[in-house]
Amino acid sequence: MSLLQMLDQLGGTKSGSLDDEITAQMRYELRDGLYRQLPSSRIAELLRIDPARAKREVVAVLEQILGNATYQGLGTDKRNLLLQDVTDLVVGLGPIEELLRDDSVTEIMVNGPQKVFFEREGQLFSTGLCFADEDQLRSIVDRIVGPLGRRVDESNPMVSARLALGHRVNVVIPPLAPDGTVLTIRKFRDQVFTLDELTEIGSMDGQIAELLRQAVYDRQNIVVSGGTGSGKTTLLNALSVEIPSGERIITIEDSAELRFTSHPHVVRLEARMRSSENTGEVTIRDLVTNALRMRPDRIVVGECRGAEALDMLQAMNTGHDGSLTTLHANSPAEVMTRLVMMCRFGMELPVSVLNEQIASAFNLIVHLERHADGKRRVTQVCRYRSVAGENSLETLVVWSKEHMAYIWADGGLL
Secondary structure, eight states: OOOHHHHHHHTTSSSSSSSSSSHHHHHHHHHHHHHHHHHHHHHHHHHOOOOHHHHHHHHHHHHHHHHHHGGGOOOOOHOOOOOOOHHHHHHSOOOHHHHOOOTTTEEEEETOOOOOOOOTTTTEEEEEOOOOHHHHHHHHHHHHHGGGGGOOBBBBBEEEEOOOOSSSSEEEEEETSSSOOEEEEOOOSSSSSOHHHHHHHHHHHHHHHHHHHHHHHHHHHHHHHHTTSSSHHHHHHHHTSSSOOOOOEEEEEEEEOOOOOOOOOOOEEEOOOOTTTTTOBBBBHHHHHTTTTTOOOOEESSSSOSHHHHHHHHTTTTTTTOOEEEEEEEHHHHHHHHHHHHHHHOOOOOHHHHHHHHHHHOOOEEEEETTTTSSHHHHHHEEEEETEEEEEEEEEEETTTTTTEEEEEETTOO
16 A cells, blocks of 8 residues: 555545554664665765666665564565655655655645645645654755755755756745745646647636637737646646647746657757856846747747746747747736736836737737636636727636636637
């Protein structure tokens, strides 16, 4: 039985750790026995060079130790659980390793060593899992960020990074987090959702999927808006899948989360934060400017959040059609306001000029919301109109909570 199966049986509220099966003392005795045969310095070296080999050697030594008479009374199932737990402790991410392996878990949240939560299908659950202490949690954090060339300490108490699997990691340590280190891991599927799959799970209906598919094919500029965790990146990736294979795509992100498993011509660019010496920063705006020199057919910006909005508008209005991006906003109407604000970070231009540029640049706004039950859904699709200097927002389709169905405007076709 896996740890998460134990969690499910316990309703996700009680401890799913091995403390219910064996004592913590036995766990750490096994770990110490491992270190006597395979020193921690050797394990650290293997983890740096070849993590898979490190795990194989650790498992082999642990299996040998568990074959001793000391552990025979535990039974096979308990010994296997003990083996997994100590392996995770030594070469994995400790108590949260099983959560990381579970594809149904979309986010892992550690609020100090004693509180671990996870998200599944948009709902939050308390696991009851915990770290031994703050030191163990910090060692796990170092194990995460170390191979990425990052460090977290008092001089650099906040770190955002990306795991090899593509998962997004954020760490905040004391004194900024007075209750203990806060670790957040947002997971992403190995395979991206397609528009058809999003339709199947209820994020949109077939008509909207076809509208969006046609908009991508027609090289319309699309902004995907919504709040945190509403599914913006998921939809952006689904739209990117629809880009014809004969086109060159340049993706620009803070943390490379977009996935292109089948498109033959994708160039991925990732921003870089300044170093501890306060040098080497490369911003999204820098990358957008550079991408225009790379012969792009499509520019896909993972999230537009600053002065790069002005460069994007200029690109869209000078022949780079078919661009895609996401933007934090509570409604399609707020998208215009936020874009104006971000453009003014880059250059002090009259609001009327920026409004006109925005209306002519973006063709569609696709807005998503996460509902109370955790479901993420497209709730509006709109387009901007600019007639005689007057901008208007035309709603093509809206989700009606009252009717629990989509309502289309008359003539709401591309």
